Amino acid sequence: MQWLIDRFATAPQAPAFIHEDRVVTYGQVMETVEALGARLGAEGVAPGDRVALLADYSPEVFCLILALARNANIVIPISPATVVEEEAALAISGCDWFARFDAEGREATFSRHAIAVENPLIAGLIAERRPGLVLFSSGSTGRPKGILHDVDRVAEKFRKARSASRAIPFLMIDHFGGVNTILAITSSLGTVVTVADRSAASICAAIARHGVELLPATPSFLTMLMASGLYRDFDLGSLKRITYGTEVMPQSTLNRLRAAFPGVELQQTYGLSEVGVLRSQSRDDGSLWVRVGGEGFETKVVDGILWIRSDYAMVGYLNAPSEFDAEGWFNTQDQVEVDGSYFKILGRVTDIINVGGQKVYPAEVEDVILELENVADAAVFGEPHAFLGQMVVAKLVLDAPEPAEALKKRVRAACLARLANYKAPSKVQIVEGPLHTARQKKTRRA
Structure with missing residues (x-):
């Protein structure tokens, strides 16, 4: 060091x-x-x-x-x-x-x-x-x-100096993404702007007060920010780039970000605690397709799953067997689509809902629901079903009270109009929220 x-x-x-x-x-x-x-x-x-x-x-x-x-x-x-x-x-x-x-x-x-x-x-x-x-x-x-x-x-990944920026370390210090952010900022001789808490109001106030140029955040936080409308109450004109990662970004949230911040670069990032954070390039600001890799990283796709080999990988798990194969490749458990050199992250294998043998990716259902009026946030997950194996369940946070039965009809109608029948939620729950962890990452469970 x-x-x-x-x-x-x-x-x-x-x-x-x-x-x-x-x-x-x-x-x-x-x-x-x-x-x-x-x-x-x-x-x-x-x-x-x-x-x-x-x-x-x-x-x-x-x-x-x-x-x-x-x-x-x-x-x-x-x-x-x-x-x-x-x-x-x-x-x-x-x-x-x-x-x-x-x-x-x-x-x-x-x-x-x-x-x-x-x-x-x-x-x-x-x-x-x-x-x-x-x-x-x-x-x-x-x-x-x-x-x-x-x-x-x-x-070592940061030894090559890059352009300095003024940024907020959004992810916490006990998260690899947080460590990565603070090393990236300081190794480039940029400025770390800390916040008292990671609420939308605190983040926006810090950007406005200190001229923050880079906001690395999670899709869950950005969804909440767009739903709250708080970004309109502050001068966020200093922002040059918003990066997002750690989970799948809803296309609806990305569309809202692009409309709200037309002059800001929107960049998808990708990384895991086990292998580090890869360099990334979004196809464009409104696209969920991303190219990942960079010096010290290799990628491959096996049966639709992304694998990574990294020069910056962990030493190992302290209390679990290694998940690297004999050649140093790590199975990310992320299902992806491939288009040339670009990937589209569909979701973790562990999050996939199996409805009668058919795969349902929670993020694609959430994306449809988040476009509905009065829906501030959504989390979709599977629950056991006697005949189908699993059924699709949606938890929703609303902007204003709404009768549960009417909401369920709206949600199912929207999903049936755009998705296969088996992907429409069989159960809709209204909750107070939040639907994310302290690390601002989506929680998908009952």
């Missing part, structure tokens, strides 16, 4: 962070990294120790991650809104220290917290005096998986 610190030294006066209206320069980042490095030694945090970092974004939190990486520690970031229970996470990774930050994210308190867990992958990094990063899956399909990365390998 020393190359990253050296890059900061080339622009000591440039703003690295705007955190709660506090501007922190790259020169100050370097000073803070050095000070925290000295403090690690004074506290007794030894190379190879596992440090659980309990915090969200702030300049000091980022600096501590860099200091821990330079000290060859294993870093376990856990955000306040984590989707994985802290106790369950640390039972997988083990722990030697807690580093807790105050509410402002400025002052860290270190305390011993010994949880003895032996793991050969972590032991291998420690033996080589290499820094590690442990992230966790959400555990939506079972026990969460601990994902171990070599920090130097993750950072």
